[in-house]
Amino acid sequence: DAKTTQPPSMDCAEGRAANLPCNHSTISGNEYVYWYRQIHSQGPQYIIHGLKNNETNEMASLIITEDRKSSTLILPHATLRDTAVYYCIVDYGQNFVFGPGTRLSVLP
Amino acid sequence: DTGVSQDPRHKITKRGQNVTFRCDPISEHNRLYWYRQTLGQGPEFLTYFQNEAQLEKSRLLSDRFSAERPKGSFSTLEIQRTEQGDSAMYLCASSSQGGLFRLVNTEAFFGQGTRLTVV
Numbered sequence: 001d002a003k004t005t006q007p008p009s010m011d012c013a014e015g016r017a018a019n020l021p022c023n024h025s026t027i028s029g030n031e032y033v034y035w036y037r038q039i040h041s042q043g044p045q046y047i048i049h050g051l052k053n054n055e056t057n058e059m060a061s062l063i064i065t066e067d068r069k070s071s072t073l074i075l076p077h078a079t080l081r082d083t084a085v086y087y088c089i090v091d092y093g094q095n096f097v098f099g100p101g102t103r104l105s106v107l108p
Numbered sequence: 109d110t111g112v113s114q115d116p117r118h119k120i121t122k123r124g125q126n127v128t129f130r131c132d133p134i135s136e137h138n139r140l141y142w143y144r145q146t147l148g149q150g151p152e153f154l155t156y157f158q159n160e161a162q163l164e165k166s167r168l169l170s171d172r173f174s175a176e177r178p179k180g181s182f183s184t185l186e187i188q189r190t191e192q193g194d195s196a197m198y199l200c201a202s203s204s205q206g207g208l209f210r211l212v213n214t215e216a217f218f219g220q221g222t223r224l225t226v227v
Contacts, residue, residue, distance in 0.1 A: 043199055043218030093213055098150035
């Protein structure tokens with residue numbers, strides 16, 4: 001079973017920051033938080049992952065709370081091509097367990 | 109293209125027939141995963157390999173399903189006596205091991221999937 005909970009859907013205006021929350025209150029000390037997204041009819045695409053510290057790459061930023069019980073994925077300037085289902089996954093070396101994710105709609 | 113490739117992309121088969129899918133992972137990745145995804149749902153884990161060893165199988169993987177990775181490179185997923193409920197997208201992914209203790213997964217890269225339709 002997925003160890004995370006996410007809102008089922010969110011809207012974001014094009015050009016604005018999209019902030020996608022994820023709760024993982026049962027996370028253990030050595031489990032990483034991963035984010036993937038899936039655009040219609042394609043395989044999931046890796047976005048970013050982190051353990052304790054905030055992370056940033058060319059796609060997004062990941063903010064993890066100090067107690068590690070929740071995190072937020074930030075897409076700084078959302079475009080229409082960012083419309084997708086976003087999955088938050090907690091994993092340590094086993095397999096990646098996907099929940100239902102958040103369907104993000106970027107609106108023009 | 110050096111990503112994960114899956115073949116075929118689409119497969120239509122009659123109920124009761126056997127089907128086999130192939131996955132070629134990223135060459136230096138020692139972990140390979142199979143997932144199944146039905147419409148409107150997130151991917152469901154089926155099984156994973158570390159090199160040629162099959163380390164975990166989901167309860168979703170009934171006796172009609174078998175996966176192999178004979179030389180630790182490509183993998184095949186076979187479904188025998190297909191049923192209409194097997195209709196789904198079958199996704200393959202690969203990753204390597206990282207982290208301080210080399211147990212943690214690095215990011216997984218997914219193929220485009222094989223869409224199976226059982227009629």
